[in-house]
Amino acid sequence: MWTPDHGRPYQPVPYRPKRLSAEESLARAAVLRERMNERRTVRMFSPDPVPEQAVIDAIAVASTAPSGAHQQPWTFVLVEDAELRQRIRAAAEEEERISYDGRLGEEWLSALRPLGTDAVKAHLTDAPYLIVVFQQRHFLAEDGTTRKHYYGDESVGIAVGMLLTALHLAGLAALTHTPSPMRFLGELLGRPRNEKAFAVIPVGYPADDCVVPNLKRKTLNQVLVRL
Secondary structure, eight states: OOOOTTOHHHHOOOOOOOOOOOOHHHHHHHHHHHHTOOBOOOOOOOOOOOOOOHHHHHHHHHHOOOGGGGGOOOOEHHHHHHHHHHHHHHHHHHHHIIEEEESHHHHHHHHHHGGGGGOOHHHHHHEEEEEEEESSSSEOOOSEEEEEOSSSSHHHHHHHHHOOOOOOOOTEEOBBOOOOOOOOHHHHOOOOOEEEHHHHHHHHOOOOOOOOOOOOOHHHHHOOOOO
C-alpha cells in the first residue's frame, strides 16, 4: 500500500529493464505510430457495454505517469451509474449553453466551428462509462494537514495523455471533455476540497453511425525540430 514519502531520505534501487534490439525497437515504434495515428476523438458513442477491466487497466496505466516529486496528484472517478451520468450531463449542458451563448467569445467559437460542437453533450449519457479526472491541488492527510503539490497541471496532463493512449490501444474510443467551469463535478461526485476537476472522459465504442470532423494532423516536419 502506497504511503506518502515526503521528507524521506533518497533510497535508490536497481533499475535494469531489458534492452531491445534495434530491430525490435524499430518494429514496436512503427506499430505504435501506426496504431496511434488511427486515434480519433469520438463524440458519437454506442451504449453497448465495454469490458470494465479494460477501462480499469487503462486507468492503471495512467497512474504510472511521471509526476512532480512523484506526488501523483490525480484521482480517477469511474462513473457507470446511468442516473449519475444524466446529472453530470444536465449540469455540463447548463454551463455549455452559457458558454456557447457568448461566454466563450467569438475567437474561441471560431476555433470550435470546424469541430461541429455545440451545447448538447449526448456523449455524457450515451457512453457506458465516464472517467472524471481530478487534480489534487495539494496533499490532504486524514488529520487535515496539507502539503503543496508541484507541477500539478503538467503531471495530470501527462496522465490523461497516457490514459487516452491506453484506451485507444485497448480498442476503445474516448473524448476529452472540459466543461467550464467544472466545480459541479466535485459537488456531484463528493470529492474532497483539495481536488478540482481536470477533465471528463467518456469511454465506449463508436456508434454505428459515428462521424468525425474532416481534420488533418500536422505533418511530422511541422512539429519536429532537429538540432
